Amino acid sequence: MQFITLLIASAAAVSASALPKKTPIATGQGFGVITIRSGSEIQNSGVQAANSGLLIHAKSQNASCDADTNFATFYINKEQELHLVESTSSARPQTIYVDRSEKGQGLIGYTTGAQPVPGAGEAKGWTVDNNELKFKGTGIQACSGGVDGSWSLWLDGPHKAGNNESCISVISSAIKSDKPIGCWYTE
Numbered sequence: 001m002q003f004i005t006l007l008i009a010s011a012a013a014v015s016a017s018a019l020p021k022k023t024p025i026a027t028g029q030g031f032g033v034i035t036i037r038s039g040s041e042i043q044n045s046g047v048q049a050a051n052s053g054l055l056i057h058a059k060s061q062n063a064s065c066d067a068d069t070n071f072a073t074f075y076i077n078k079e080q081e082l083h084l085v086e087s088t089s090s091a092r093p094q095t096i097y098v099d100r101s102e103k104g105q106g107l108i109g110y111t112t113g114a115q116p117v118p119g120a121g122e123a124k125g126w127t128v129d130n131n132e133l134k135f136k137g138t139g140i141q142a143c144s145g146g147v148d149g150s151w152s153l154w155l156d157g158p159h160k161a162g163n164n165e166s167c168i169s170v171i172s173s174a175i176k177s178d179k180p181i182g183c184w185y186t187e
Contacts, residue, residue, distance in 0.1 A: 023131070023176045025131070027076060029177075030075050030176075030179075030180025031128070031180075032047070032071055032072070032073055033074065033133055034046050034047065034175065036172075040168060042056055045057060047071065048150075049094075050062055051147075051186055052109045052111075052186075053108065053110070053153070054072070054108050055150045055152055055153065057146075057149060057151055059149075061185060061186070062186050065182065066088050067181045072084055073182070074174075075180070079124055080127060082095070083095055084110060084183065085180045085182045086182050092112060092114075092184075094110050097122060098155050103120065104120055104121070105160065105162055107154060107162065108135075108155060109121070110185070112185075135155055138156055138157065139170070140156055140172040141154050141157070141161060142170050143167040144166045145164060152164075153172075154167065
């Protein structure tokens with residue numbers, strides 16, 4: 001009996017240590033994002049940016065970065081806009097938006113440089129609440145079936161994001177980065 005109790009206590013300690021550390025993220029502070037969905041193949045997967053969208057499990061972002069990385073780094077400005085950290089070789093902003101319209105179905109995408117947010121897109125309203133990235137209080141879902149086995153990220157909701165049948169809600173855990181890596185992501 002003592003052995004079983006010790007085993008359960010050890011397993012609980014290992015599980016707790018596997019969770020991301022909750023560190024407050026200040027406005028303008030760089031952070032990465034991992035998806036949390038216990039028991040799934042996307043548990044602890046780093047969020048990537050490519051082809052004007054957010055992904056996980058993509059083989060490559062095909063981005064031009066200041067250092068070797070296959071994960072995106074973000075920051076939220078004082079207007080509650082979420083941005084990808086820009087490469088030092090290309091200071092053009094890349095802004096994340098959400099299209100919650102019937103047509104957009106919760107699409108999460110990004111614009112490049114002076115490119116405007118699409119018609120029904122919204123860029124303001126991003127927050128990191130208790131280390132979870134949300135848009136106007138709504139979390140994220142991941143949908144399988146992307147390019148090369150990747151999963152695309154969409155705003156969580158009752159709809160079929162992009163008519164995908166296999167979407168699951170995830171916790172988008174923001175992890176503070178003391179040395180954010182800037183990239184120029186593919187459009």
